[in-house]
Amino acid sequence: MTAIPLAQQFLNLFAALLLLIAFAMLSQRRVLSLIRLFAWQGAILTLSIADSAWLTHQPHLYYSAVLTFVIKVLILPWLLHRLIRRLNVVWDVETLLNIPTTMLVGIVLVVFAFNLALPIAQLSNTILRNTLGIALASVLLSFMMMITRRKAVPQVIGFLALENGLFLAATSTTYGMPMVVELGVALDVLVGFFIFGIFFFQIRETFDSLDIRHMEKLKED
Amino acid sequence: MIPSLLPLDVVLLVLLGWGTVAILSLALPARLALTLVFPAAMAGSALLTGAGLWGLYGDAHATLILPIGLPGMPFHLRMDALASFFVTLLGAAGMGIHTYAWGYFRTLAAEDRDGFVRLCFFYLIFLASMVAVVVADDAYIFMVSWESMALSSYFLVTTDHEIVAIRRAGFLYLLMAHLGAIALLLCFGLMQQGVGGDYSFASFRQTRLEGIKASEIFLLALLGFGAKAGLLPLHAWLPEAHPAAPSPVSALMSGLMLKMALYGMLRVLFDLLSTTALWWGVMMVVLGLMTALFGVLFAAVQYDIKRLLAYSSVENMGLILSGVGLTLLFHGAGKESVAALALAATLYHALNHAFFKGLLFLGAGSVLHATTERNMAKLGGLIRAMPWVAGFSLVGILSLAGLPPFNGFVSEWLLLQAYLLRPELPQPYLNMTLPLGAAVMALVGALAAYAMVKFYGIVFLGQARGMDLTEVHDAAPKERWGLGWMAAGCILLGLFPVTVIRLMDAVTQGLLGKTVGHTAAQNGWMWLTPVAPERASYSPLILLGGVLAMILLMVVVLRSWGVHGRSRRSAPWDCGYPWQTPRMQDSADGFGQPIKQIFEAFFGLTREIPSPQDAHPHYHSEVTDPLWKWCYVPLNQGVEWLSRGIGRLQQGRISTYLLFSFATLLILLALVSGGAMK
Amino acid sequence: MKASALAFQLVQSLLVLLLAPLFLGWVDQCRAWLQNRRGAGVWQPYRTLVKLFYKEVVLAHDASPLFRVTPYVLFGCMALTATLVPMVATDLPLAGAVDVIALVGILALARVFLALAAMDVGTAFGSLGARREMLVSFLAEPALLMVFFTAASLSASTSLSTIVTVLTHRGFFLYPSLAFSGVAFLMVLLAENGRIPVDNPETHLELTMIHEAMILEYTGRHLALIEWAQGLKLLAYVGLGLALFFPFGMTESGDWWALPGALLAFILKLIFMGAGLALLETLSAKQRLFRVPEFMGGAFLLAVLAILIHYLLGA
Known part of the structure; x- marks a missing residue:
């Protein structure tokens, strides 16, 4: 076991931390803390990508690490902060969320994801294959976070976290996507975020609230 | 040559003794029955403990064929290590229960002679049939003892049969016991393979069963023994029957009888069946843990002390x-x-x-x-x-x-x-x-x-x-x-x-x-x-x-530092609140x-919570078993629906009934001839 | 060898017994500093103990023998626990009697006795405290067990000595699973020792108190024993945490030359941990009681996740 190189150990640790953050996000009620957690997730993802770049000697991974850092640790959290301040939802707290049950479902998802990843990981011969299960689990967890949230901003954060999970999955199976794809995805995320932001203002104009339950009223009977 | 005494002989002796005392007690006055039955149970338990330990330490495994039972189907008895362990359990734990029962039932003996004598009779029969289940070595005596165990315990549960709730609990118990028994009958029937009339366990051991048939046997055994053990969702009788019975009987049922289900499972799954599949174990682990958590x-x-203990039995x-x-x-x-x-x-x-x-x-x-x-x-x-x-x-x-x-x-x-x-x-x-x-x-x-x-x-x-x-x-x-x-x-x-x-x-x-x-x-x-x-x-x-x-x-x-041991009594402190009542x-x-x-x-x-304005606040909360709603009620409705359908056959005309019989006969004959042609 | 190992055991036992109130005092002092108070000094718990020991015991009229026995049982259990946790040396001769599961069992035994004693006199506060204590513990106890199971899976043993030996002798190795169980363990430590997000050791407000509500009826030497046991429990937990997550600097029993170094390392770690605990308590707010099951459920699930991670990553 001691034969595993240190960088590899760090990679595992980062992956585990990402999962930990995914769970923390699942059980976090405050919007402000969610944004902070999201920034941390981005930071650890950056470290993880940089580490795998060093481990596999793939220089283009360094670029994507830098890209991740700029977009996910600096720009997006800053934008989110601005957004919630402008929307006046800084102290928003979600109510009515049975956290133990949610986390229990989360655990089931993790077991499922791990076992799903096992055969794929055995096929893939990259050194990073162990983290695939974790990446898959964080994708599923973020998805669940989007489902369980009622307020719009946490849902968007869930969406962004989902993208983080996908990114990790991509690095761990194929040593990262081609640069063009990565740039495209990064741009997509940014554009998506702006569109969401515009929507939020519109939603609030219409309903005086960001509670997406109000959207149910739009349904014609 | 005098045949040397074996553990099995001791067990047989105890069975015989209990049977005799049981019958004898029916004719005795209550006081005499009290001083005869329970000491007999204790002595028998002591002998059983000894015989069981002997069977576990020395490997004197004995088999015995008793020439009673149906013609051509004698009773086979066998005492191996597994049986010895359960005989020890029955004896050792039984000792305490019988001693207690001796004291506990003295009021019943003084009040209601007939009821008490009946209880004595079934008490011993219950004990004897549990022992017989353990030493049985063919399906026939196993089922006979299994059923007499269920029946005698049913009569023990309904000792206070004047109370409607107890009669209902007893009926539920009887129903579940028979559901299990049917599953066991089918299970043994499948194992027997349909050749000859040999229902002895020895012949079961020799046949190798594979694939689906083995799995069917596993599922039937799980159903049959699970009904006795209170496995989810077959646990419904347990929290009803245990509180209904007199306490020593509850102790016997919970402490000893439930273990017979364990014995049966071990016997069938590890001894009689030679194969096993991985998913059997998975299924049992999952079901067992769910049952434990649920229990x-x-x-x-719970707020009823005996129901609480009964649910805890489900857990265990x-x-x-x-x-x-x-x-x-x-x-x-x-x-x-x-x-x-x-x-x-x-x-x-x-x-x-x-x-x-x-x-x-x-x-x-x-x-x-x-x-x-x-x-x-x-x-x-x-x-x-x-x-x-x-x-x-x-x-x-x-x-x-x-x-x-x-x-x-x-x-x-x-x-x-x-x-x-x-x-x-x-x-x-x-x-x-x-x-x-x-x-x-x-x-x-x-x-x-x-x-x-x-x-x-x-x-x-x-x-x-x-x-x-x-x-x-x-x-x-x-x-x-x-x-x-x-x-x-x-x-x-x-x-x-x-x-x-x-x-x-x-x-x-x-x-x-x-x-x-x-x-x-x-x-x-x-x-x-x-x-x-x-x-x-x-x-x-x-x-x-x-x-x-x-x-x-x-x-x-x-003490050596001079800390004294003085203390005095006073009213409780409770943060200085002086008006304490027990209701708080x-x-x-x-x-x-x-x-x-x-x-x-x-x-x-279901909960009723009083509003702050209530002059006479009343709080009520009732916990019911959701499995009744999800499992038993639909089942009940299904059965009722089916029987209504069958009820439609009921015309009241004899010729119609004859027609049914005739049709059945024709179909069976056709089936038989079809089989013969093959 | 055997005699020297026994001597080690004895040294550690005495050390923990005497050190426990000091650690309690240190945490309180740190908290006082953080809250801009002068504090009573690190020796205050000793003064309290001595005062209580020399006071007369006042028992409620209806107190049963169970009530009087409980402080001794509590003290015995906690003292044994603190003795058996490897703090300065691994491989103590008596440590084999109690593995991690049994350790959780002893803690549970003490807790059950305390909860029963709280219900004995039949006051409103007593039964309230007992109920809350059991509420906190029924999730904290499995969480603690799962933390231990992760460590046990890592080292293929449930014996605390072996776990610590394996963890120390592997050199620098990152265990992602231990990161999870570390968080879970910290949450359990806070909950089980009546610390801030779950309980407040300084309050007698009926809305919040848990541990204090249970021991309201205790006075004199009984109370002193309970307080001491509480200190031992905190020390045992912190010692466990150090042994599992920062086992560096420990010596093997019988190695007298390494003892001063190990002792120094241990005391430094304790000073650091105590300050950290005080900081954590100062920074966080007391949770509503209804949130506590969520908190503990979170700890339990984190500990379960740790085991899953261990299986996936093999570390």
Whole structure:
């Protein structure tokens, strides 16, 4: 076991931390803390990508690490902060969320994801294959976070976290996507975020609230 | 030459003796029956214990063919290590219960002669049929004893048959028992393969069954024995029947009869069936753990003392069955030595459960006898009125809660070790989910402690809730002896685990070909080391000694420093609040409230909460078993629907009935001729 | 060898017994500093103990023998626990009697006794405290067990000595699973020792108190024993945490030359941990009681996740 190189150990640790953050996000009620957690997730993802770049000697991974850092640790959290301040939802707290049950479902998802990843990981011969299960689990967890949230901003954060999970999955199976794809995805995320932001203002104009339950009223009977 | 005496002969002698006394007691006056039946039960139990231990130590496995029964189908009896273990269990745990019953039933004997004599008769028949189940070596006598066990216990449950609720509970029990019995009949029928008329277990052992047929047998056995063991969702009779029965009978049913289901499972799955599949084990582990969790959650919210204990029996049987499942799993994966550990843990827990649950049911019986109250909301403070019962019950709850150095801890410890030992199983899913099983077990154990603190704290501690404690008397001497025997069992089984484990070697050797005892004792009799000393070890004696030494050291040091031992009595402090009434204590409902709140989704909960403006606030909350709604009611409706359909056949014209018979005959003939042509 | 190992055991036992109140005092002092108070000094718990020991015991009229026995049981259990946790040296001769599961069992035994004693007199506060204590513990106890199971899976043993030996002798190795169980363990430590997000050791407000509600009826030497046991429990937990997650600097029993170094390392770690605990308590707010099951459920699930991670990553 001691034969595993240190960088590899760090990679595992980062992956585990990402999962930990995914769970923390699942059980976090405050919007402000969610944004902070999201920034941390981005930071650890950056470290993880940089580490795998060093481990596999793939220089283009360094670029994507830098890209991740700029977009996910600096720009997006800053934008989110601005957004919630402008929307006046800084102290928003979600109510009515049975956290133990949610986390229990989360655990089931993790077991499922791990076992799903096992055969794929055995096929893939990259050194990073162990983290695939974790990446898959964080994708599923973020998805669940989007489902369980009622307020719009946490849902968007869930969406962004989902993208983080996908990114990790991509690095761990194929040593990262081609640069063009990565740039495209990064741009997509940014554009998506702006569109969401515009929507939020519109939603609030219409309903005086960001509670997406109000959207149910739009349904014609 | 005089044939040498064998354990089986002793068992046979006991059976014969009990049968004779049972019949004799019907003709005796009540007082004489009392002084004959229970000492006979005790003597028989002592003999059984001896015979069982003898069978476990010496490997004198004997078979016997009794020329009674149907023509051409004699009764086969056999006593191997597995049977010996259960004979020991029946005897050793039975001793305490019979002693207690001797004292407990004296009031019934004085009041209602006929009822009492009936009880005596069925009591002994019940005991005898349990023993006969264990030594049976063919399906025929097995089923006969299994059914007579069910019937005699039904009559014992309905001792107070004047009460409607008890009759209903008894009926439910009878129904479930027969459902199980049908499944068992089919199970044995499948095993018999349809050749000849040989229903002996010896012939079952020789036939090899594979594939779907073996799985069918497994499922039928699970259904049949699971109905007796209270496996989810077949547990519904347990919390109804146990409270309905007189307490010593509840103790017998919970402590001993439920173990017969375990015996049957082990016999069929490990002895008679030569094959096994991995998913059997998985299914049993999952079902067992679900049952355990379900049982303990419901135990924590009960307010009837005997229902609480009954649900706790469901929990413990769940743990035992998950242990069987674990054994099956490792056995199926070919890891026999871990399987042996799991099996030893399971058997150990069965033995422990017989003792502590018997003890607690007997203690509840004393409470019931002294106060005529089963509702915890009306009890309280009994430790001052009945110190003996309270003291023995304390041992019982500490054992049940799985605390060291008592016996419940040892078996749970061993079972957890089996979970953690985790050899590489062929399925990655299994390797990953087995620790989750350990997590569920840990949760169940902690919840059991919750339920036990509630049970003991509400019933024995605190202030009496509206009851005059001066009129409450402690248990009579014979009852004390019975309770004491059970409590001593709990303590000794907890303190000398290595000795107990060695007893089970013969059983695991017989079923799995591996033993645990030798490795467990490698560091001497004080240290329990199931695998290796550096892997895991536990020494209850040193633990107990350590705690006592620390206390002693403290007392000595304090005394030498001149700390005095003065104390005086005063009114309770309670933050200076002077108007304390007993109603301000937590009620049973109040104590269970957090569990209700957290696991609301599991319960069928109806609640009336008063509004702040109510002049006469009334709080009511009722927990019902959701499985009734999800399982039994639809089943009931289905059966009713079917019978309505069949009712339509009912025309009242004889010619129509004849037509049905005629049609049946024709179809059968066609089938037979079709078969013959092949 | 055997005698020297026994001597080691004895040294550690005495050390923990005497050190426990000091650690309690240190945490309180740190908290006082953080809250801009002068504090009573680190020796205050000793003064309290001595005062209580020499006071007369006042028992409620209806107190049963169970009530009087409980402080001794509590003290015995906690003292044994603190003795058996490897703090300065691994491989203590008596440590084999109690593995991690049994350790959790002893803690549970003490807790059950305390909860029962709280219900004994039959006051409203007593049963309230008992119920809350059991509520907290029924999730904390399995969480603690799962933390231990992760460590046990890492080292293929449930014996605390072996776990610590394996963890120390592997050199620098990152265990992602230990990161999870570390968080879970910290949550359990806070809950089980009546610390801030779950309980407040300084309040007698009926809405919040858990531990204090249970021991309201205790006076004199009984109370002193309980307080001391509480200190031992905290020390045992912190010692466990150090042994599992920062086992560096420990010596093997019988190695007298390494003892001063190990002792120094241990005391430094304790000073650091105590300050950290005080900081954590100052920074966080007391949770509503209804949130506590969520908190503990979170700890339990984190501990379960740790085991899953261990199986996936093999570390």
